[in-house]
Amino acid sequence: xxxxxxTLLLATGLSVAxxxxxAIPLKPLxxxxxxxxxxxxxxxxxxxxxxxxxxxxxxxxxxxxxxxxAGVFLRFGQSGSRMEQLxxxxxxxxxxxxxxxxxxxxxxxxxxxxxxxxxxxxPTGHQPFPSLTAYMDxxxxxxxxxxxxxxxxxxxxxxLFPVSLQDVDYxxxxxxxxxxxxxLTIYAKGIPHGxxxxxxxxxESDKGVMVISADQNGRDKSFIDxxxxxxxxxxxxxxxxxxxxxxxxxxxxxxxxxxIAQAVNPKMLVLSHWMGKGLVLKDESIDIIKKYxxxxxxxxxxxxxxxxxxxxxxxxxx
Numbered sequence: 001x002x003x004x005x006x007t008l009l010l011a012t013g014l015s016v017a018x019x020x021x022x023a024i025p026l027k028p029l030x031x032x033x034x035x036x037x038x039x040x041x042x043x044x045x046x047x048x049x050x051x052x053x054x055x056x057x058x059x060x061x062x063x064x065x066x067x068x069x070a071g072v073f074l075r076f077g078q079s080g081s082r083m084e085q086l087x088x089x090x091x092x093x094x095x096x097x098x099x100x101x102x103x104x105x106x107x108x109x110x111x112x113x114x115x116x117x118x119x120x121x122x123p124t125g126h127q128p129f130p131s132l133t134a135y136m137d138x139x140x141x142x143x144x145x146x147x148x149x150x151x152x153x154x155x156x157x158x159x160l161f162p163v164s165l166q167d168v169d170y171x172x173x174x175x176x177x178x179x180x181x182x183x184l185t186i187y188a189k190g191i192p193h194g195x196x197x198x199x200x201x202x203x204e205s206d207k208g209v210m211v212i213s214a215d216q217n218g219r220d221k222s223f224i225d226x227x228x229x230x231x232x233x234x235x236x237x238x239x240x241x242x243x244x245x246x247x248x249x250x251x252x253x254x255x256x257x258x259x260i261a262q263a264v265n266p267k268m269l270v271l272s273h274w275m276g277k278g279l280v281l282k283d284e285s286i287d288i289i290k291k292y293x294x295x296x297x298x299x300x301x302x303x304x305x306x307x308x309x310x311x312x313x314x315x316x317x318x
Contacts, residue, residue: 039071062076198214216251230266
């Protein structure tokens with residue numbers, strides 16, 4: 001009973017006093033094809049959550065990671081995910097709450113035996129934001145990188161595993177294929193997040209389709225076509241309906257999220273990227289979304305899981 005209570009409390013994002021210093025694993029019960037939110041918060045610590053990050057389980061393994069904001073390193077371990085299993089890492093954009101923990105995750109290569117290449121994709125750059133390749137160079141360049149001692153990630157030397165890098169043109173209307181292997185195909189497409197180069201990811205398989213949108217203001221209609229056919233759609237819920245003009249230039253309001261969900265019509269809508277004020281107004285924001293979208297809406301939290309099998313169960317009940 002005590003263990004179950006601790007697990008429940010950790011799942012809700014509350015702190016748990018324990019004589020043990022080890023993290024309680026919260027690996028999903030179903031890992032066949034499952035979305036798990038690692039971080040469901042934003043760039044301000046008032047949400048008491050980890051920043052943005054999602055892992056996708058496939059055939060029992062943690063195969064895909066989208067973003068690695070502050071706290072995702074911890075949540076990655078708590079979820080039971082393993083860098084040895086990861087095949088693809090997608091960066092949506094270079095705000096700190098989406099990439100801060102990336103170096104720490106890659107540094108873990110020192111501590112296990114992996115030789116296979118990790119594919120990493122991210123957007124092309126636009127001042128003051130770098131491209132993926134420029135960002136990685138700033139971190140790992142042999143001579144001037146902030147973490148030059150980890151330069152071995154480029155060729156798999158010095159006890160590290162190698163990475164391959166792909167810059168995705170965020171200004172293209174059409175999507176770009178960034179990964180295909182083991183029954184999974186991943187596409188990336190630019191989305192409007194103010195003036196920040198940003199991409200969303202679409203993960204396709206014969207078991208279903210997941211679309212993960214990072215921050216966006218909802219004003220690009222081509223995203224609807226990109227997300228069409230999604231069984232699970234993840235949308236950020238960073239602001240409330242009465243947010244100021246600058247905030248709504250950067251982020252979608254609840255009504256904008258509702259209209260996107262209405263047009264895409266996923267079988268499940270998962271809301272993430274909460275901030276303190278947004279959590280206070282959570283119920284109000286979800287009510288606005290439901291004025292447009294009639295499907296199930298889930299307010300995500302750290303380590304919550306959404307298996308594709310739940311979609312099938314949902315359909316059987318209808």
